[in-house]
Amino acid sequence: MTQLNRESLQPDSPDPGAGSRPQLSVGLVLLDQFTLAAFSGFVDVLRLSADLGGGSRQIHTAWRVMSVDGLPRTSSAGITLEVSGGLAQDLEAFDYVAICGGNDYLNTHLPNPLRDWLQRAAKSRTRLLGICTGTFALAQAGVVGSRSVCVHWNVLDAFRARFPKTPAAVDHLFIDEGDLITCAGSTAAIDLGLYLVARHCGREKAQQAVRHMMLQGIRPGRQPQAHFYANLADIKDERVRQAAHYIEQRMDSLPTLDAIARYVGLGRRQLTRAFQQSLGLSPMEFQRSLRVEYGGWLLVNSHSSITQIAMDCGFSDGAHFSREFRARFGVCPRQYQRQERSG
Template sequence: MRVADDANRASRSAQQLVERLDASPRTVQVRPGRSGAELSVGILLWPRFPMLSLGGLCDALRHAADRGDQSRQLRCLWTIVGAQGESIEASCGIPVQAQSTFPDVAQFDYLVVIGGLLPYLDHVDRRYWDYLKQAAASGIPLVGICTGSFVLARAGLMDNHVACVHSFHLDDYRRMFPTLRVATHADYLIDGARITCAGGISVVEMATRLISLHCGPDRASKVIHQMTVSRQGGSSFVERRAALGYLSVEDAAVRHAVLLMEENFEAPLNIAVIAKMIGTSVRNLERSFMAEMNASPNEFYRRMRLRYARWMLVNTSRKITDIGYECGFADAAHFIRVFREAYGVTPGKLRAPRSTSAAA
C-alpha cells in the first residue's frame, strides 16, 4: 500500500510540474512566423538517416509545442521537406515520407539536415542541394545532425565554420574535407549560422537549447522532464531552472548569451567566445547586457553562478568544495571569498542552520 501511495504522489507531483510549466507566460518571439508559432523547423532527410535523430528532434518539439501531452503543432512547427511523393529510408529500414515539397525557406527559423550513411551522401535529388544553398543565401541558420555536417560541408556551406562530429567519423571528415575545421567530444556546436550535432541523444540537448532560445526556459524544462533526460554534471535542467528562475529577455543576443552561460558553469566561457558563438561583437553584447540587465556580461555571469551555488547549498548536501568547482570557481578559498562578498555570509554559515535543524 505504501509503495502504491508513493507512486501516486510521484505521479501527481509530475503532473503538477508539467501544468505549472504549461501555464508559464510566453516569451517575446525572436522572429514571429506566418502561423504565429515561436519556432518553425524544416527537416531534410538524407538516405539511411538515423531514426533516433529524427525522433529525438520531433519529440522535443512536440512536447514544447502544446499543453500536456496533446502534441498539437501550436508553439512549434516541424515538417519534413523533400521531393513530392518521395520516401527516405532510415538506416533501420523504415521509410519516412516527405510532407512538403520544397516550400518557401523563409517560413523556417532553422533548416535541419539529418545525414545518413556516408556511402549514400550523394544519392539524393539535386533539388536537396539547391534547397540547402537557397536557405543559406536567405540567411536561414542551417543545422547538421549526425553526418548532416558532411552534407553541409559537401555543399560548400561550412567554410569558416567549425563542425561538431562524432569521434567515429572524425577521420572521415578530416579525410573528405581537409581544409575545414572540426571538433569532437561535444554534444553540439553553435558557430554563427551553422549548428552541428554529433547525433544520438545529443539531438535532444540541442533541440532543448533551440526551444529555450525561442520559446522560453519553461518549454525547455518541460522537454527535459517529459523525455527524462539527465543533464551532464549531475543536476537536472529542471533543477537549474528552479535555482535561476525563468528569465524573460526581449533581446535575442542576450537571451542566447544567457543560455550559453547557463550551460557552461563549471568551465566559464570567455565573453569574447560567447560573442563569437552568437554572431556579435563584445562591444555590442556589453551594450545589450547593460540595457537589459543593468550589468556587464561578466558580472551577470558571476551572479548566475553564485545564485546557483547558493541554491545548491540550501537544497543539497553536496560538499562546499564540490559546489564551488561546479559553479566555476578554481578553489574553495576563492569561492568562499566571492560568496561572502555577494551574500554577506560564508557558504558554511549559510548551510549551518539547516545542518543544526537536521541534527536536532
C-alpha cells in the same frame, strides 16, 4: 521493412485560437539511411514543447518533414517514414532548416536539387542545422565556409579526409556558429532541440520537454562527447589508423592482439612495430590508454561508482583501474574527479 503511415506521424492542426506564428519553426530534410534516434529525438523535443500535456498541436513550435523528391525515406534501421513533401520553396516559414543524415555519409553524390536548395537557404540567411552526418551534406553543398563543425567521433576521420579545410571537432555535443549549428547526432540531437526551444520559447518550455522525456537535465553544447576517440590526424600509416579505429569500435568488447592483427592483415610483430613507430606505444598500451581516457570522462560526466566505471572501461576491478589511472594522470580517480568537477 516497416512502413509508418503519414496519419500516425502528423500532429493535429495548430490551435486556431493560438493566433500567432509559432516561436520556433524547423524544416527537416531526411537523407537516405538517416539516423532514426537523432531525428526522432529532435522532433520529439519540438513536439513536447509545442503544446501542453504532450498534445502535439503545433502552437509554440512547428516542424515540417521533407525529402529531396517528396518521397518516403528509409532510416538506417530499415524503418520507412512518410514526409510532408519535397523541398519547401517558402524558406521564410522556417527559423531553421535541418539536414538529417545517417549511414549514407560516404556517398559522395549530393543531388543537385538539394545542393541548389541549401545554397539558396544560406543566401536567404535561413539558419542551417546539421544533424548527425547531415553536416557532410552541408559541407558538400559549400555552405559551411570557415565555420567550425561538430561531428560524431565515429566519423571524424572520414569528415576530415573529405573536407580537410573545415575545422571539425568532437569535444562538443553541438557547435553554434550563429547561422549554422551542427551536432554529433544520437542523443546530442535532443540537447540541440532543447537548446533551440529554450532560446525561442523560453527555458520553461524546454523543461516541459525534459520532464516528459524523463531526462536528467539539459546538457550544454560544450559538454564533450563520451571519449572513445584518439586523435590520429598526423598518423600516416593507414594500417595503424585502421587498427586504432577497430579498437575504438570495440571498447565494450576488447579485441585481442591477434584479432586486431587479423583485422588489418598483419602479423602480431608487424602490427606492434607499426604502432611503436607511429605512436610510441604497443597496440595493447594504446588500448589501455583509451580505456583510461574513457574512465576519466566517466568520472566527470557520470554518476557511476568508481568500481562501476572501472568495469565499464574493461578493467577487472577498481584497484586495477586506479593503478592505471594514477600512472596516466598522476592522481587517483577520486582526486581527479573532485578536481575536474570543482574546476
